[in-house]
Every structure is written in structure tokens, then in C-alpha cells.
Amino acid sequence: MKGTAAYTEYHPKWYRTRVSTYWWMSKWRYFKFILRELSSISVAYFVVLTLLQLHALSQGEGAYREFREWLKSSLMIVFNGIAFLFVLFHAITWFNLAPKAMIVRVRGKRIPDLMIAGPNYLAWLAISAILAWLIVRG
Amino acid sequence: MAGTITLEVMRYRPEQEAEPSFQKFEVPFHKDWVVLDALNYIKDKLDGSLSYRWSCRMGVCGSCGMMVNGEPKLTCATFLSHYTLGPVRVEPLRYFPIIRDLIIEMTDFMVKLKSVNPWIIREEEKPLSEGEYLQTPEQLDVYKQFSMCINCMLCYAACPVYGLDPHFIGPAAIALAQRYNMDSRDQGSSKRLDILSQHEGIWGCTFVGECSRVCPKNVDPAGAIQQYKLKAVKEWFKSFLMPWSKK
Numbered sequence: 001m002k003g004t005a006a007y008t009e010y011h012p013k014w015y016r017t018r019v020s021t022y023w024w025m026s027k028w029r030y031f032k033f034i035l036r037e038l039s040s041i042s043v044a045y046f047v048v049l050t051l052l053q054l055h056a057l058s059q060g061e062g063a064y065r066e067f068r069e070w071l072k073s074s075l076m077i078v079f080n081g082i083a084f085l086f087v088l089f090h091a092i093t094w095f096n097l098a099p100k101a102m103i104v105r106v107r108g109k110r111i112p113d114l115m116i117a118g119p120n121y122l123a124w125l126a127i128s129a130i131l132a133w134l135i136v137r138g
Numbered sequence: 139m140a141g142t143i144t145l146e147v148m149r150y151r152p153e154q155e156a157e158p159s160f161q162k163f164e165v166p167f168h169k170d171w172v173v174l175d176a177l178n179y180i181k182d183k184l185d186g187s188l189s190y191r192w193s194c195r196m197g198v199c200g201s202c203g204m205m206v207n208g209e210p211k212l213t214c215a216t217f218l219s220h221y222t223l224g225p226v227r228v229e230p231l232r233y234f235p236i237i238r239d240l241i242i243e244m245t246d247f248m249v250k251l252k253s254v255n256p257w258i259i260r261e262e263e264k265p266l267s268e269g270e271y272l273q274t275p276e277q278l279d280v281y282k283q284f285s286m287c288i289n290c291m292l293c294y295a296a297c298p299v300y301g302l303d304p305h306f307i308g309p310a311a312i313a314l315a316q317r318y319n320m321d322s323r324d325q326g327s328s329k330r331l332d333i334l335s336q337h338e339g340i341w342g343c344t345f346v347g348e349c350s351r352v353c354p355k356n357v358d359p360a361g362a363i364q365q366y367k368l369k370a371v372k373e374w375f376k377s378f379l380m381p382w383s384k385k
Binding site: 016017023024101108 | 302
């Protein structure tokens with residue numbers, strides 16, 4: 001929408017309130033939104049971590065052992081724990097919002113939100129269970 | 139004082155002051171009074187110079203939207219009894235320029251609303267002799283929710299994206315575009331998509347979701363925008379895979 005503010009020159013006395021840099025701290029709901037947006041960084045972080053892990057694997061057994069030792073340090077455990085909580089928050093908020101974007105109608109009636117969010121959660125649980133099984137078995 | 143409630147009303151008289159300030163008024167407390175009744179009392183009995191918009195008093199016209207204790211509300215549907223503990227702070231709708239007291243300048247919204255072509259577009263009108271365009275209750279049900287918008291602009295006052303980027307088309311205009319897109323009689327969705335798929339259209343929305351929460355008519359503009367995003371992606375894929383197909 002270019003140029004829609006051009007009318008202001010004829011009304012110089014209109015008062016405009018500046019939006020505070022800290023607008024997101026004014027309400028819990030805004031703060032939660034910012035947390036949700038920031039949690040994307042954790043998602044990206046785990047992608048990078050996986051790539052680094054693959055890189056270490058390609059460098060041979062010694063490099064991979066060293067990488068695993070680094071992951072076992074208390075600092076990394078705490079850091080990854082916090083990042084994981086953010087990823088959980090990201091996934092849950094994402095699945096809860098999915099029914100807003102996906103409207104499915106059966107025989108002309110919109111199906112309940114739970115029918116959209118539910119399969120997302122089930123798929124998440126199933127994939128997590130398969131991965132856990134593979135890791136524990138291996 | 140027993141039986142009264144304090145209203146802190148924002149005043150801005152451009153010929154007198156450079157910036158707004160708050161003025162306190164004591165008004166009678168009646169449990170069946172809404173904030174608009176209190177403002178009308180001030181106007182009638184205490185200070186006739188107070189300026190604000192209102193019309194229907196029954197949540198239909200969308201004129202009396204204001205910030206009440208920091209929340210965008212229709213003042214005709216917001217009871218004083220919700221605020222018995224403290225003063226009620228009444229301000230003009232956030233993010234809009236203030237003309238006077240509680241009156242905001244809404245040209246920006248009107249321009250944006252018009253830009254999304256919120257009316258039925260036909261490629262070709264059928265002759266009158268063929269009668270009206272019929273619609274089943276199921277077809278009506280698809281878009282009815284979005285047609286309930288009363289243009290009160292509470293969703294704009296709740297949207298930090300609009301506050302930070304005034305070029306953003308905004309929740310109500312997009313919801314109304316979606317209302318016509320989903321109307322079985324309409325054929326103008328590709329025309330609207332060209333406008334709304336721009337950066338300041340649907341992609342400007344970061345899904346804060348406050349617009350849907352404050353909407354007095356349960357229109358769910360946030361839902362409309364996300365559905366529109368899905369549609370835009372599908373259309374893009376379609377045009378990418380089948381560039382020869384009609385938009």
C-alpha cells in the first residue's frame with residue numbers, strides 16, 4: 001500500500017503515537033508471540049547441530065568421539081535442554097495454530113479444530129517413538 | 139464517592155495543546171451502563187466539548203471502537219461493571235492518527251479496504267432474464283463468518299504489525315477479501331490475490347492472533363489471513379508447475 005499516508009500533509013495537527021520498541025513487553029500475549037517467533041532460532045540451531053554432527057562423523061571415529069564428548073559437557077547439556085524446551089514450545093504452538101490455516105469441510109460442515117491438530121500430534125508422537133526406538137536399539 | 143466510577147478520558151484539542159493528556163471524570167455507576175453511556179453522560183452533563191464517535195449503541199455500526207484500559211473494545215458493548223475495581227481509562231484506537239479527543243482518522247483503512255475489491259466481481263454478468271444468482275445454505279456457510287465484519291477497526295488497534303508497518307493492509311481488509319473469494323458467486327479471486335500476495339498484504343502478517351481475539355463479531359481475521367497464505371502458495375505452485383494454465 002504505497003502512498004496511503006500522503007493525506008497527512010493537509011492535517012499537520014493530527015497526533016500520532018509512536019510505537020514503543022518494547023511494545024512486546026506490554027502484554028503477556030505479545031510476549032508469548034515473541035517467544036514463539038524466537039523459538040525458530042532453536043529449530044535452526046538443532047538443524048546446524050545435526051549438520052555439525054554429520055560433518056564430525058564424516059571426519060572419522062576420533063572426530064565423532066570428540067564431538068560427542070563436547071555434547072556431554074554440562075554447559076552443552078544445559079544449553080541444549082533450554083533449546084529443546086523452545087523447540088517443544090514452537091512445535092506445540094505451531095500445531096495448535098494449524099487448524100486456523102487449514103479449513104476442511106466434510107459434507108459442507110467444517111470439521112472441529114481437534115481433527116486437524118490431533119493428527120499432527122499423533123504423527124509427531126509416532127515419528128518420535130520410531131526415532132527413540134532406533135536410537136535405543138542402536 | 140459511593141455510586142460513582144472514575145473515567146480517565148484522553149483529551150486532545152489540537153488548537154490548544156501539542157499532545158494528548160488525560161482528564162478525570164466522576165460518573166454515576168450503574169451496572170447496566172456501558173462505557174459509551176458514561177461518555178454520553180460526560181458529554182451531556184460535565185463537558186460538552188468531549189468528542190467521540192458513536193451511532194447505533196448495539197454493536198452493529200462499528201463506530202464506537204476505543205481503547206478501554208488498553209484493550210480495543212466497542213464501548214457500546216463494554217460494561218462499566220467489568221471495571222469496578224479501578225478507574226476506566228478510555229483512549230482513541232491505537233495506531234491511528236488522532237484528530238480530536240477520542241476520534242481517530244480512518245482514511246488509511248478506507249483506502250486499504252477499497253484496494254482489495256470487497257465486492258462481487260463477475261467476469262461476465264448473466265442477463266437479468268436468467269434471474270438471480272442462487273446460493274445454497276452450505277455455500278453461504280463457507281463465507282458467512284467473514285461477512286460479519288462491521289469495519290470497527292478494533293483488529294487494527296490490536297495488531298502490532300500494523301502499528302510497526304503502516305503499509306500493512308491489515309486484518310479486516312484481508313478478511314473481507316477472503317469473504318468475497320469464498321463466495322460462490324464471485325470470480326475475482328485472482329484479481330485480489332495480485333494485491334494481497336504483495337509483501338504488505340498477507341505476508342506482512344506474523345500471526346500474532348490478537349485481531350481474532352478482540353473481534354466483537356468473531357470474524358477471525360487471523361484465520362482468514364493464514365488460509366489466504368495457503369491459497370497463495372498453492373496458486374504459486376500451480377503457476378510454477380503449469381505456467382500455461384489460467385490463473
